[in-house]
Amino acid sequence: MADYKWPAAENRSLIGKRISRLDGPLKSSGRAKYSFDVNRPGMLYGKMILSPYAHAKVTKIDTTAAEKMPGVKAVTLIWEVGKEVQWAGQEIAAVAAETEDQARDAARAIKVEYEVLPHLVTDATPQQAGADHSKQLSEQKTGDPDPAFAQAAATIEGTYGSPVITHCCLESHGQVTEWQGDQLTVWASTQAVSNLAGEYAPAMEIPAGNVHIITPVMGGGFGSKFNSDVWGFACARLSKKSGRAVKMLLERDHELMVAGARPSIYAKVKVAAKADGTLVAWKSESWGTAGPGSAGNPTLPYVFRPENRSSRHTAISTNIGPARAWRAPNHPQMALITMSALEDLAAAVPMDPLDFFLKNIELTGTLAKVYKEELLKAAELMDWKKKWHPRGQMVAGPIQRGLGLSLHTWGGGGHQSNCNCTIHPDGSVEVSLGSQDLGTGARTVIGIVAAETLGLPLEAVKVNIGDNHYPASGASGGSTTVGGVSSSTRRAANNALNELLAKVAPSLGGDAEQLEAVGGVIRVKGDTSKFLPWKQACAKLASTPITAAGQTSKDLISSGVGGVQMAEVSVDMETGVVRVEKMVAAQDCGLVINLKTAESQVYGAFIMGITYALHEEKIMDQQTGRCLNADMEFYKLAGLGDIGELVVHMMTGPGYDDRGVIGLGEPPVISPGAVISNAVANAIGVRVPTLPITPSKVLAALESKGAKA
Amino acid sequence: MSDHRSNGSGNGPGNPGKADNANPENAKPEKGVSRRSFIKGAGVAVSAVTMLREGLLSPTAAAADAKVAGPGAIAMTLKINGQAHKITAEPRLTLLDALRNNLDITGAKKVCDRATCGACTVLMDGKAIYACTLLAIDAQGHDLQTIEGLSAEGALHPIEAAFVDHDAQQCGFCTPGFVMAAKSFLDAHPQPTREQVTKGFGGNFCRCGTYVGVREAVLDAAGRMRGGRA
Known part of the structure; x- marks a missing residue:
């Protein structure tokens, strides 16, 4: 046997x-059929009308004119009169018509009246947002930080942060739906094929066994595509009403406005070490917004557990749109705050951060041995000891180089x-x-x-x-x-x-x-x-x-991985432009099944990380409450020219393989923001406090440094 | 005409040989109006209004002179992958929607829908264009090539094979656009340097982060195509 x-x-x-991946030939030859590509006989196109207001009560919805428009076969309401919308882009009603253009015209012809209410779309502090918009989610305390601070040799205080960003899946959210009698087929762009029937069944009042979900390939989810969503049910209702298949995938602006956002985080941190670099105390007060809900509850500090630590997190409810799980929920934010503060502390000791992190490696707990091996491997691949210089040590000319590092962890069972x-x-x-x-x-x-x-x-x-x-x-x-x-x-x-x-x-x-x-x-x-x-x-x-x-x-299988990343950047002190020159990852994920696609996960995470470190931000307009960059011109993704040299080292062999299989999608996307921020601080001698690290923020940071000097 | 045109988005350094959609030399509409002829027609209309006011022209003659197509559906013919396809559609239909919705040619993807991301890249007279921002009526009279025309069913073009070998794809939604951009790029640069590849693909975006594989695949495909394996 x-x-x-x-x-x-x-x-x-x-x-x-x-x-090589099995579906590679289908994908690279354009023959892979995504939900967006499914064309059924007699299929109609669905479009939605969205609320232009971030906070308003709907007082009237009139679809009479839309129903008479050319090509229109069905109209369905998504929202109700009397109900408050909580973000701009909330779906109000949907139409299905013979062509996309006809459906778009008809959706525009739906008349919706609103009673506009006050909105909050800024990344406010709890004090600015006020009690009505603030909810303390957690408070933790171990040991006693205050006396520890008093005895420490080096203490720093800093504020760090990262704004709300979106998922920006290239295949937008949505589906094609088709009925045959009481049998519903959904070609859904989803991360949860086996779960969706259980959502459609009660909504459509049919047994779950009558719902067929088909997703042979899908164009990106990153945590934002677990559910049927209101557009799924609306699409199925339009199909039912018209007796035709209906395709309804979100338009790009809609996708960026509502179909996924990662909560912001800001934190005031105080952290201290002994003269030899031993971390002794941490104190942080953090806040962030996940839209109207209160998702996003970081545990700080990340990875390292100093003896004396306390932290408090407050969620700010706003009208920026709903948050969804974004690849490694909470972790990129926790890594940014923690690793930034720790490198600032290392600079204050002063100490090479590599030595500082190694000095404190036992504070990481059970993964200490893994982290140590990864730090040494990554340092070798980066040539860290040769390239590193103390923070703020400049060379002649406008281009300054710097190094940064970060540690991360994830479950992945x-x-x-x-x-x-x-x-x-x-x-x-x-x-x-x-x-x-x-x-x-x-x-x-x-x-x-x-x-x-x-x-x-x-x-x-x-x-x-x-x-x-x-x-x-x-x-x-x-x-x-x-x-x-x-x-x-x-x-x-x-x-x-x-x-x-x-x-x-x-x-x-x-x-x-x-x-x-x-x-x-x-x-x-x-x-x-x-x-x-x-x-x-x-x-x-x-x-x-x-x-x-x-x-x-x-x-x-198993769970609990450790990873180390390092970045080398160059910064133009005259223009503020940051270039990622090189990134190194040493990543553990237990037994690797396919080394090629495992490495691709890490390369991809680097690039997604470069994007959020340098470019991404969901920018809201305080006056209108709308998203100002719900398009791909101004919601910027990194391009092929922005990535530098990327080096991936998977930790395999004895001590790793024998742990069994562990997941890899999330871990490598956690550290890039932290390593790039740290490398920029090392290069220019001052911290750019928040992501994305845009040229104007670099110049502002340099100016503030000049002002202090 | 430069092979590395700015795509005007401010997002990337340039674009691999994108043809100029509004280039008057390329616009040879059989039916309807191109942007250029629309502007010319508008000029005619203005002067016709003047002539009407002065009683020199009958209203019917002025309307006939403007030759505005639509807004209702009109017949169009598109030459795609060497084959003529007839469709009847409103003149506002984009080439991308014509391919995907009217002809079930779905390799080119709709992502940004405004000439930024390159997922809809097809070739027009051998040059890469964004199908999302060209009207179908303006694509008439041109040779269009989509990814479906690059290789026969069951076979792979050397670029496609290189994309597989270098894992230059994850979710794969941007991949057909990259492959077509690569075709246009390699036709113009059969022996590209790494630097040229890095600069030449600024008009295509990927969210999964496959650029490392794309860069290697394009360089490798160049060698395969030069080696006569195309």
């Missing part, structure tokens, strides 16, 4: 290698996943589960695990995912997919193989316990003369395929 435990390094033929593995009598193999591939490479991981388990080449396995008719398997959030699907697939394939081995045992000496599947054959362990090629072995099944199930298996 085959053992389901992960194979030892010397026995792995696919796991841990660099393997596996979600609940069910997988079926079917071995057909003709030798073909299918693995099926409901989870989706957001572009992380989940589909390929599933194929690799099944093929490795069955001793087959990757192309011998057909991977069926992204459909709720396959076994229920978790949503893709919190880096939980790889652990869930790799372990359920391993168990399912192993169970199917054991059934096959039992069937073929009579032809190979009778003892299934002595059989193994390796290199495309079923053979007797230790006796290379006794084997059956895979196809002949499967032919023993006669006419009935084997289907075996597997579930998430806790003994194949």
Whole structure:
């Protein structure tokens, strides 16, 4: 019988290698069909009318004119008269028409009247926002920071922050819906294929079994696509009313206004160390907004746990739009605040931050050994000791270089996943589960695990995912997919193989316990003369395929990773322009299934991180309450010319592989803001207190430094 | 005409060989009006108004002279990947919507919908353009190539193969735009330097962060295409 435990390094033929993603050819040739690309016979286009006000009560909705517009087949209300909207961009009503332009015209013809109410869209402090808009979410205290500060050799105080940013998925949120009788099909751009039927069913008053969710590929989610959303239900109602399929994907401005935002954070920090660099006390007061709700509750300080520490966080409710989980919720904000303050403290001691972080490494707890190895590896790849200079030490000329570093952590344990593995009598193999591939490479991981388990080449396995008719398997959030699907697939394939081995045992000496599947054959362990090629072995099944199930298996996975990043930047002191010259990551994620797509996750996280460190901000207009940059000209993403040299080192081998599989999507996106901010401070001798680090903020920081001098 | 035009967005350093949508030499409408002829037509209309006021022209003649297409649906013919496609649509239809909605040619994606991100990149007479900001009527009379025309079903163009090998894609939504931009770029720069590649793709954006793979894929594809494997 085959053992389901992960194979030892010397026995792995696919796991841990660099393997091209299975859907790569479909994607790069433009043949992959996203929800946005689904065109059904007779399909209509849906468009919505949105509230232009950030805070208002709807007093009248009149759709009469819109219903008579050319091409219009259905109109549905999303909001009600008398209900208050809490952000500009709130959906009020939707129409379906023959063409997109007709639908847009008709949505505009819906007359909505409002009683406009006062709004708050600025990133206010709790004092500015006032009691009505402030809610203290947490207060923690360990030890006693105040006496510790009094005895410390070095103490710094600083204010740091990061504004609200958006998800900006390239495939906007939305879906195509179609009814056949009381059966609803939804081609949804979602991170939660197996969960959506449970949301549509009560809303549409049909059993969940009547809802078919299909998402073979999807164009980015980053935490913002877990639910059906109001546009999903509106689309289904438009379909129902018109008797036609309806496509309704959000327009870009709508996407940026409401379909995802990461809460802001600002913090006043006081932190102190002994003369030898030992961290002794931390005190912070932080606040931030997640829109009208109170999501976003950081635990400070991050990663390091000094003996004496206290922190308090207040959520500010505003009308900027709703927050959604953004890749590694809370962590990039916590890393920015903590690592900025710690590097400022190291500069005050004064000490090389690499030595400072190593000095305090035991304060990180159980991951201390991992962090230490990663710090040393990253320092080697960055050539840190040669390049580092004390903060503010300048060279001649306008261009100054600097280094920064940061540590991060994440859970990444596996979600609940069910997988079926079917071995057909003709030798073909299918693995099926409901989870989706957001572009992380989940589909390929599933194929690799099944093929490795069955001793087959990757192309011998057909991977069926992204459909709720396959076994229920978790949503893709919190880096939980790889652990869930790799372990359920391993168990399912192993169970199917054991059934096959039992069937073929009579032809190979009778003892299934002595059989193994390796290199495309079923053979007797230790006796290379006794084997059956895979196809002949499967032919023993006669006419009935084997289907075996597997579930998430806790003994194949783990959680809790550590990562270290370093950045080298150059700053033009005359223009304030920051360039990322080089970034290095040393990242742990347990057993790597596919090294190629694992590295891509880290490269991608670097680039997303460069973007939020230097460019991203959801800019709100205080007067009108609207988002001023709900487009891609002014909501800026980094381009190919902005990335510098990126170096990724995955921590693998003994001590890492044996922890089992752990998720990787979130961890590497946590530190980039902190490392770039720290590198800029090192380069120019002064902290730019908030992200994004724009040229004007750099120049303002230099000016304030000049004023102090 | 420069091969590295600014895309005017202020977001990137330049664009790989984007054709000028409003270039009068490229605008040869068979039906309807191009921007240039619209402006010329407007001039005619103004003078026609003057003539009408002075009783020199009948109202019917003035209207006929302006030749404004629409606003109702009109017939158009688009030559895409070597094949003529007839559609009937309002003249305000963009080329991107014509491809995606009227013809079910969905490789070019709609993302920013205003000539910033490059996800809708197709080739017009061999030059990369943003299909989201060109009217379909203005694309008539030109040779259009979409990603569907780059390789036969089941086969990969060397650029597409290089994108797979270098994992220059994650969610993949920006990828067809990058591949078409790469086609235009490599046609103009068959032996690009790393620096040229870095500067040449400022008109395409990716959210997952695949630029490291894209840069390697473009350099590798250049070699594959020079090696006669195209």
